[in-house]
Amino acid sequence: MEKNFFIQNRKKLAENLKDNSLIVLFSGNPQHKSADEDYTFLPNMNFYYNTGLKRESFILVVLKTNDKIVERIYIEKPDPQLEKWVGKKLRKDEVKDISGIEKVIYLEEFKSNLNTILNTKNIENVYLDLEKSSWNDDFKKSHLFARDLNKKYPHINIINIYNKISEIRMIKSEEEIKNIKKAISITKEGIENLMKNSKPGLYEYQLEAFFDFSIKYNGAKDYAFKTIAASGENATILHYEENNQILKENDLILFDLGAKWDYYSSDISRTFPVNGKFSKRQREVYESVLEAEVKTIEKVKPGITLKELNDYTKSILIEKAKKLNILKNDDEITKYYFHGVSHHMGLDTHDVGDRDKKLEKGMVITVEPGLYIEDENIGIRIEDDVLITDDGCINLSEDIIKTVDEIEEFMKNR
Structure with a gap:
């Protein structure tokens, strides 16, 4: 990403700050794993979105007084001896670039500088990213900072900026869409590698390994999320993660997976027969889900909400489930389809943003209907990533094969 992207993001952010205010964003710190090992570090995405910086312990401060903006970034001081062990830290000129x-x-100098600002600039408000995904979440660095700040400067208003940043992030720039497309193209190759190597007798994780190799070979250093590789009855479990069952001759396998490119995610689901050939019943269920997906994508446009989209998808699946003789009453559909059809996507796979907000041009969402028939060992989900346009949408993952005939032809010729 070019630095102008991050400059413009900070400009949008500053427009939402009251005068005599400052915003403090933390990149975060790696979580401890065990002994002398940490988990792989992932920066706070709101920090990254506004700086482009991927290193731990950095702090962004944006000051707004008299309608003038002053930006500062605080970084770790390089330690030549430590760098022999962990590699070089970013230098000041690199951070600027x-x-x-x-x-x-x-x-x-962060605390002394902050103290000077708070005592000399008539600061009334401090904005922090105080996002919590659940009540029981541990305090993050921003929460601990807010508590400390409140004790030392009780007269200052602490304001949560998380929702405002989320709102800005919902509309994707051309650069962001380019990264999402790249993540999708890498995912496409990974899916094709799965289809080429699928056969009965493998464990789910062995087949999954062909995706792992493919995306890393093509330059993706990370997954968008933990891969779901669910064969047979396992595919009826929405977030199945064990991936340790043996693939059987007549089973379908459902893959929900994605790669990241420069932190931007793809999120694709494909379901195909382990042996390369759908049974008659599998074809019937699969084509029912596919029709629901295609029609839902056609429905996507500015002005519609995700709830309205899901209600539309559900109405199609109810009709299809009745024809499949698995449904008598409409309200029984939740036994076979029990999740939403869409979520926002971007830096986070389940990206930030108000799910009740009407879709707008520039948003990227998933479309992922499914049917899960436990007593028949059939679970099918088909998912694509779409970009909202002026009057509809573009399927960014349309090149990933998904019809029965396409899948069988591809797997026949492997």
Whole structure:
């Protein structure tokens, strides 16, 4: 991503700050795993979105006084001895080149500088990213900072900026869409590698490994999320994660997977027969789900909500389920379809944003209907990623094969 992207993101953010205010965003720290090992570090995505910086312990400060904006970024001071063990830290000029922020300061000066600002600039508000996904979530660095700040400066208003950043992130730029497309193209090759190597007798994780190899070979360093590789009855479990069953001759296997490219996700689901050939019943169920997906994509346009989209999808699946003789009453559909058809997608696979907000041009969402018939060992989900346009949408993953005939032809010729 070019630094102008991050400069423009900060400009949008600053427009939402009251005068005599500052915003403080933390990149975060790696979580401890065990002994002397940490989990792989992933920066706070709101911090990354506004800086382009991927390193731990960094702090962004944006000051707004008298309608003038001053930006500072605080970074770790390089330690030549430590760098022999863990690699080089970013230098000040590199941080400037990536973020477009001119004032780069070492972390040791953060608290003293902040104290000076709070005492001399008549600051009334401090904005922090105080997102919590659940009541029981552990405190993040921003929450601990808010608590400390409130004790030391009880007269200052602490305001949660998370929802405003989320709102800005919902509309994707051309650069973001380009990254999502790249993630999808890598995922496409990975899916084709799965189909080429599928055969009875493998474990689910052995087949999954062909996707792992493919995306890493093609430059994706991370997955969008933990891969679901669910064969037979396992595919009727929405978030099945064990991936440790043996593939059987007449089973279908459902893959829900994706790659990341420069932190931007793809999220694709495909279901195909382990042996390359659908049974008559599998074809009937599969084509019912496919029709629901195609019609739902055709329904996507600005002005519709995700709930309205899901209600439409559900009405199609109810009709199809009746024809499949698995449904008598409409309200029984939740036994066979029990999730939403869509979510926003971007830096996070289940991306930030108000799910009740009407779709707008530039948003990227998934479309993923499914039918899960436990007593027949059939679970089918088909998922694509679509970009909202002026009057409809573009299927960004349309090149990934999904019709019965396409899948069988591809697997026949492997």
